[in-house]
Amino acid sequence: MANSFDLQKHDQIAIVIVPYLEQGHLNPLLNLSRLLSSHKLPVFFLGTTTSNRQAKFRLSSWDILDFPTIQFHDLVPVPPGSSSFVTTSVREKIGSFFTSVLLLREPIRDFLQEISNRYRRIVVINDSGTSWVVQDAVSMPNTECYCFHTTSVFTALSFASESTKKPLPSPVAEIIAQLPPRENTFDSETVEYIKMQQESRDFYSVGLHNSCKEIEGIFIDLLEEQRENKQWAIGPLNPVEISEKTRSKHECFSWLDKQDQNSVIYVSFGSTTTLSKEQIYELALGLEQSAQKFIWIIREADKKGGDNIVERGSDLDLPEGYEARIKEKGVGFIVKNWAPQLEILGHASIGGFMSHCGWNSCNESISMGVPIASWPMHSDQPRNTVLITKVLKIGIVVRAWENRGELVSAVRIENAVRTLMRSAEGDELRQRAAELSGAVKKSVMNGSSHKEMDSFVAHITR
Template sequence: MSSRTFVNQLVFFFMSSQKKAKRIVIIHDNLASSVVQDSTSIPNAESYIFEPTTAFSILSRIIFMESGKFLLIPKELGADDKKFNDPIEIPCLEGNFSKEISEFINYQRQFVQSSVGFLNNTCRLIDGIFLDLLAEKRNRMIWAIGPLHQIIHSKNTEYYNSNNNGKHKCLLEWLDKQEPNSVLYISFGTTTSIGDHDEQLQELAIGLELSETKFIWVFRDADHKKDNGKRVELPEGFEERMRAKGIGMVVRDWAPQLEILEHKSTGGFLSHCGWNSCLESISYGVPIATWPMHTDQPTNALLITKVLKVGLNVKEWERRHELVSSSTINKALRRLMGPDEGAEMRKRAQDLGAKVRNATADGGVSRLECDSFIAHITRQT
């Protein structure tokens, strides 16, 4: 079905429902605003934009586009622990979107003004100050209803066992044998890859081996294929040595990320900083070693390291075109997984994670936000 056909059918549905419904509520992705542009012609229709990322990243990008370099926190919105006393410096975001994606985003932006408000996959425990600032800047209501991923618990035997078959059962059984907080989980998500950088891949593997950190590395097929089709591989003998020593496991396909992050043996996450991965890691109290690659990942990494202080940089966005040496990777992973700085980050992450896991429960801050949104769209006037 073409997008135009879909839009025509959508408009027909709206028009046919207009006389039957008191209010028509449309919730759409922020990159699909053009699809529902005709809804403004329907008197009793309201559109709301769903944004799958954090208010901090959105606000940072808006300020950057306005040629700003710092995110200033008003004193009345500051936190008691004074972590927002100093302005937050926004990294240069040039190049974090491709030309085509940037043009598409700009095209969608012209239709945003017709929306009544925004729903965000974030939580006020994480993003509260920045949600307030973003709502003020946009002059729109925002409801933070995240985290939207399913909160799981290993004590839930039925759920846990149903997802632990075959190789994934072996993987989680291996985790069961490790010390608490001793394993590093490595994944660069489903849409990013370091496979185009053969030398960087080698340095990462060498640095990981030097750190002597136990690990689970999700090394998908996309991670070892260049654009020209040539395969790049891990260093010769690396996988065999790690397996023989009982140090690490390389997973060649999908891995049960939620179960791994929830596991007591997982003590760190080397991540590209996609917001879903960040939010999942925060929810389970796992600190993050950041390696941002594009889109909102640089600002997500900034939120993790400088604001929430539940992670550290491995590859800084400002030096994205430079090779990260195995020595640098080794040092960063030892810091993350170590008993000093790493333990402090883990404690902060675990404290925050416990609060975030309760956010969607009855009486939790995100449940209250969701209730507020429902009350708003079902209002009588």
């Protein structure tokens, strides 16, 4: 019996997921783990104790207990001084948080070596931000690697075209030519870190993308031409329907349930953005002056390298008496801790989303048919803004990227909210967003995204 069991284990395919350790990167890869687990494949989700706890804590719209083949493995980074890979010069270039990610290379290598003799094939799916730490996998005989991109395909294409210098067709070439240089949207440490990841991906160009052909079909085709290899578009990797069984008990829903359909704008700038005191003040006044109902998630950004589970906040520089005033008027609801964004966007009362335009937020908004008032802060967000507003045409711009150094006034915020929520233009955006949502849901259920996922599973289990 023991030999029979061992042979059965050796015949299996094991999936090893290596996410980057920020919330916007944890979510899609945990949802990918769910999809792979539904095919009865063993899935190992690797992270630190803190990042794994955060991923489970912020899980939305599905129950992890329904997917017993997912196993969380807590990695222990090696001490900085004992790493044979992370030199002092590297640490000086990229800073402490990026260094803490790089120090996972050795424990990841050890884990892969440990499980490699238990399975016929090890399939490593790593975030594009962890390519450097999984590079030892290519030297293992029964291991293959696939890079998962958490950005839009549009953004990935723009970066690829910068590297390959291959021409793009019109009008795509003209749109990409107008995008800001990478150095204007990422700080110098991040640019150095990205370069390290790109250099480590030379050994594999096959990519997985958190998008689908209904959203970015032309860009997917062009990216395959640029990279000369298969690119699987298997997203959006978030639930596209909200289940009553797993709906959160968050306090905001008792307020949202009392509001009219499409009457509330949801305001949130993600887990890596902290607004200045002056900007919070202007935003608060702009929302109030718009006379539009709103739900506002306001808290400090998750601190890199620390315990990312943020509990209820207290004083976040709101105008004096503001909370009491909007509560008395019944016009707004303020949340000072983490909130289930996908479920909020899926609520019938939500008619617009003021967002930093991180790709997860864009995907969730598209899935739920909610148009976006875009306010990009950094990274890929300016490029996503172009995709949302100029290509898909399901959003407006609150503050253009070229004006990023300016304080956005309460009047400009008020006008943006009114445009999105109470104008003919806003109604057209909502209609387009609803149509795109319908197409995306069909794609995930039984269309292109579903077929791409089946194709990928067939490939790795061949």
